[in-house]
Amino acid sequence: MRDTWRLALSSAIAAVLCAGVSSFAPPATRRDGVPAMLVSRQLRESQKLSIGDVVSLSSEPSGAHPRQFRIAGEYEPIPDPMRLGAVRHEVRLHLPDLIEMTANPADPLAAESVDALNVALPTPADAASWARETAARSPGLVLRSTANDDRAGPFIVLERFHLAIAIVTVIASSIFLLALMLMLVDERRETVGILRLLGVRRRRILLHVLAEGLVIAAAGAALGVVLSVAFEGGINRFFQWRYDTALVFVRITPAIALRSIVIAVPLGVLATLASSWTLLRREMFSLTRR
Amino acid sequence: MRALAFAARSLVRQPGRTALGILGIAAVGALLFDMLLLSRGLVVSFRDLLDSVGFDVRVMSTDAAPLGGPRVPHASAIAFELAALPAIAEAVPVRLTDAEASTRGTRPIGFSLMGMDARGRRPWTLTAGRDLGRDAADTPPSLLVNRLLADALKASPGDEIAVRVVCAADRAALPPVPFRIIGVAAFPFDAAAERSGVASRASLAIACGGDGGDDADMLLIASREGYGPDAAVAAIRRHRPDLHPATNDEIVARMQATGFTYFRQISAVLSTITLLFGFLLITVLMTVSVNQRLAEIAAIRALGFSRARVAADVLCQSALLVGCGGVLALPLGIALSIWLDAILKAMPGIPSALHFFVFEPRALMLHAALLSVTAVLAAVYPMALVATLPIAATLRNEVVS
Numbered sequence: 001m002r003d004t005w006r007l008a009l010s011s012a013i014a015a016v017l018c019a020g021v022s023s024f025a026p027p028a029t030r031r032d033g034v035p036a037m038l039v040s041r042q043l044r045e046s047q048k049l050s051i052g053d054v055v056s057l058s059s060e061p062s063g064a065h066p067r068q069f070r071i072a073g074e075y076e077p078i079p080d081p082m083r084l085g086a087v088r089h090e091v092r093l094h095l096p097d098l099i100e101m102t103a104n105p106a107d108p109l110a111a112e113s114v115d116a117l118n119v120a121l122p123t124p125a126d127a128a129s130w131a132r133e134t135a136a137r138s139p140g141l142v143l144r145s146t147a148n149d150d151r152a153g154p155f156i157v158l159e160r161f162h163l164a165i166a167i168v169t170v171i172a173s174s175i176f177l178l179a180l181m182l183m184l185v186d187e188r189r190e191t192v193g194i195l196r197l198l199g200v201r202r203r204r205i206l207l208h209v210l211a212e213g214l215v216i217a218a219a220g221a222a223l224g225v226v227l228s229v230a231f232e233g234g235i236n237r238f239f240q241w242r243y244d245t246a247l248v249f250v251r252i253t254p255a256i257a258l259r260s261i262v263i264a265v266p267l268g269v270l271a272t273l274a275s276s277w278t279l280l281r282r283e284m285f286s287l288t289r290r
Numbered sequence: 291m292r293a294l295a296f297a298a299r300s301l302v303r304q305p306g307r308t309a310l311g312i313l314g315i316a317a318v319g320a321l322l323f324d325m326l327l328l329s330r331g332l333v334v335s336f337r338d339l340l341d342s343v344g345f346d347v348r349v350m351s352t353d354a355a356p357l358g359g360p361r362v363p364h365a366s367a368i369a370f371e372l373a374a375l376p377a378i379a380e381a382v383p384v385r386l387t388d389a390e391a392s393t394r395g396t397r398p399i400g401f402s403l404m405g406m407d408a409r410g411r412r413p414w415t416l417t418a419g420r421d422l423g424r425d426a427a428d429t430p431p432s433l434l435v436n437r438l439l440a441d442a443l444k445a446s447p448g449d450e451i452a453v454r455v456v457c458a459a460d461r462a463a464l465p466p467v468p469f470r471i472i473g474v475a476a477f478p479f480d481a482a483a484e485r486s487g488v489a490s491r492a493s494l495a496i497a498c499g500g501d502g503g504d505d506a507d508m509l510l511i512a513s514r515e516g517y518g519p520d521a522a523v524a525a526i527r528r529h530r531p532d533l534h535p536a537t538n539d540e541i542v543a544r545m546q547a548t549g550f551t552y553f554r555q556i557s558a559v560l561s562t563i564t565l566l567f568g569f570l571l572i573t574v575l576m577t578v579s580v581n582q583r584l585a586e587i588a589a590i591r592a593l594g595f596s597r598a599r600v601a602a603d604v605l606c607q608s609a610l611l612v613g614c615g616g617v618l619a620l621p622l623g624i625a626l627s628i629w630l631d632a633i634l635k636a637m638p639g640i641p642s643a644l645h646f647f648v649f650e651p652r653a654l655m656l657h658a659a660l661l662s663v664t665a666v667l668a669a670v671y672p673m674a675l676v677a678t679l680p681i682a683a684t685l686r687n688e689v690v691s
Contacts, residue, residue, distance in 0.1 A: 061351045061360050062532070153638040160633045165321070165560065168626065169567075172317035176571050179310035183578040186307075242555065278306075 035097045036072035040090040042244055044074050057091070059102045067101050069093065079247040088244070174267050181213075181275035192279055202280050209276040210269065217268025221261045228252050228260075293599065297606035304579075308611070311575045315615025315661075316622055318568040322561055323623030323657050324630060324647060329557035331648035333546050339643055340538040342478055344411035345382070346519040347511035349526060349535045361385070365491075365506030366407075368530065372509065377517040377525040380410055383506035385491055388456040391435075391443055392466070399442045401435075401485035403455060404477075405494030411512055414488060419447030419473025422490060431493030433469040439485035440474050447473050457498035467497040482635065482642040511535065553646065565664055568612075572668030576608055580672040587676050588684035601673040605666070612665035616658065624649075 034054055049055065049071055056066035069091075077088045093101075095114070103110035121127055131143035195205055232250050239249040301308040349372070351362045362368060365383035372381040385405035390398035406413075408422055414434065425432050430450055435443070445451055452466035469489065477486050491506070513522035519537040526535040536544070546554075580587070587600055627647035634646045 059360075157634060157637040160636070161630060164630055164633055168317065168321050172314060172321065172567065175310055175314040175317055176567075176574075179307060179314055179571075180574060180578070182307055182310065183575070183582070187578075187582060239555070243552075 034068050034070045035094060037069040037094075037097070038073050038075045038092040039071050040077050040088050041074050042077070042087060043089040043091065044071070046087075046089065057101065067097075069097070076246050079245050170263060170267070174271065177268060177271040178275060181271045182278070185209075185275045185279050189279060206273070206276065206280060209272055213269045213272025213276075214265070216272070217265045218261075220268060221264035224264065225252070225257045225260060228257075293602040294606045294610070297603050297610055300583075300603070301607055301610055307575070307579070311571070311611045312615045312618065314571050315568060315612055316618035318564050318571065319616050319619025319657070319661060320622035320626050322564040322568070322660065323619055323653070324627045325557040325561040325564065326653040326656050327623075327627050327647040327649060328553055328630075329561070330650065330653070331646050332553055332644070333542055334648045334650060335643075335645040336545060337538060337542045339478055339641060340541065342643075343413040343510070345380075345413070345510035345512045346538050347513060347522050347526070347535050348538075348541060349381075349509040349511060349533050350507075351532075351534065353534050361505035361507055362509060362533070364504055365509060366504050368533070369506075369509055371529065372511065372526060375522075375525045375529060377514055377521040378511055379514040380510075380512040382406060382408060382411075382510045383491060384508055384510055385494055385505060386507050387494065389487070389497075390454045390456075390466075391439065391451050391469075391487070393443050393445055393449065393451050396443070398454065399439070399485060401439050401487055403453070403494065404486065404488040405491035406488055407491050411510075413479075413510070414475040414477045416473055416475050419471070421473060421475075422488065425490070425493070430468040430470040431489055431496065432472040433487050433489045433493075434473045434475045435471055435487040436477055436480055436485060437474055438480075438483070439487055440471065442485060443471075445471050447471055453497060455494060455497040469493070469497075478643050479641045480643075481639050561660075565660060568661070568664050569668050572608055572611060572665065573671055575611070576604060576669060576672040577675065579607070580604060580675050584679065584684050585688035588679055588681045588688070591679065591681045592685065597677045600676045600679075604673045604676055605669045608665045608669035608672075609662075612661050612668075616661040619657075619661075620654075 037057075039049055043049070051071055051073060053071045054068050055071065056068050058064060058066040075092065077090055099111055099114075103113075121130055127145040131145060135141055135143050192205060196202070228250075229252050232252050235250045236248055240246065349362065349368075351360050362383070365385075369381040369383050372378055383406070387403050387405070388400060389403040390400050392398040412421065416434070417437065419434075422432055422434055433451070433453070435445070440446065443449075443451060449471050450468050451471060453469045454466040475488070477488070480486050495504070511522055511526070513519045519539070523535045523537055523540075526533060591597075591600060631645055631647045634640075635642065635644070
């Protein structure tokens, strides 16, 4: 026995959520006929397990009645937003092995019972009608389409939360932009006054300001997209490291980049126009007066 | 004239610019305030929720999260043993399971069913009917339901319903058992759309055909006054080393290390960004403003104002902008936090009594401190500009231009 440890195991295929004391068997004692299992990457790394190791698992908190399994491979658990932050110490067993380990010998039905059956339909669109018909034929069964998987619920809520934060940020940025543009335009008061005195029309000056605002806003929006793409990898790597998960936290898609530009550019142009308009409305002599 | 009054007049001279600056700071400050509320809100709220139940220690069979591990066998005997310890006032085993309820002619409605032999403390608030007690012989077992379940069943206290309990994952569903609704209660851990009920553990065991009759998902422990939860945990560990007790603080700490970290991280990231944004906003506003007033500043320097005095004027302007924006940020932030809290509470399985944004005096102090530091830092560059301003050259340039 090389080490003894206590594990919380969870299996995706059964409700054995916790297992007790397990122990390593040295490679020399490996026997043929030991059932195979997969371990999650997190479990393998934290317990320094190796492919080919034989470990003992028990479904009892005390670690009683252990069974030996050989680690046949490692897998990356399916990222689950509901379990973000949870330590994914999991193993996957063949169903008969799991039932043999966990079934109550006094209950003849236990060896025939499972938590769920995954069904793949030839036509996924028929899921709802098939579920209705099957439920009518087999009262007591709960049939749920994976299209209605509520595991995405937290992410949908987080998306709404991030959108709300984005709205507040855009409002704050717009105010900032407007204040900045007001000051910059005010700095050009005399220049605008001289242009007006030279006979340049308001419309012409406004067009000039509009073009300038458009260029500045487009450049700013493009820089924002470039910055977010540059940060994307770093943010993902940080959060994937922090939560030990394969979940992707930030993904800058062309649609998102386009949406950002579509919001940012008109806002920038509007801020430029609004700030310039206050200046252009004034009498030309008041613009040149010091 | 004092620096603050002088700065106030300088700001009032340009009302549009000042108003926009204050509004910008208010928006940024509101977001910062909310992030500070979010950073510890869930933890504070979760602790309050745990404490509100009246039990300060939970006992599980493993170190797994509450309700995440195997059940505690022989729970009644263990509860009896633990309740006899001097540090413990009450020990109550709790079993939680899923169930389906139906009235005559209606479709079954799923709900969470708690089995609990409540004595003194009860982790629910009765809103109608009567509370759980000893059931009379030859009558259906009593059941308390929450308002959502009562409404879904169109049932009221006194009605009899059929309940089918999902006793174990590896067991076939048992036939429904009649229960009598004796009251309606509010359960603190219920999610907004959750239907739930509570019955005695004995009646739950009967509904399960005696399966796992004395198992419990956990034991709720109330420490005796004068001992406290830590003493109760120590006593349990000494008496039953095979059990895994945890105080409310320990459970919160565990949750903080796993489930709540996302919001802390988000809060830290957004707080940093908002502070940076606020810093940039004030710095740019002040710098541009100072640049536009270079001649004026050179003139007042020539009139005898010291470098320190004009620098103080800029610092006071920054402080006034941030101060006014910061004060305005508080009501804005509270309104925003209510909106954001409502968004986040739509997350599945979140108890409706849990809040993501919780006000603490600490958050207010931190908000004020961070904004003050931002005001000072943002004023550094414009202060340096006015302090090093060459008076004669600036005035000459102004005259020549």
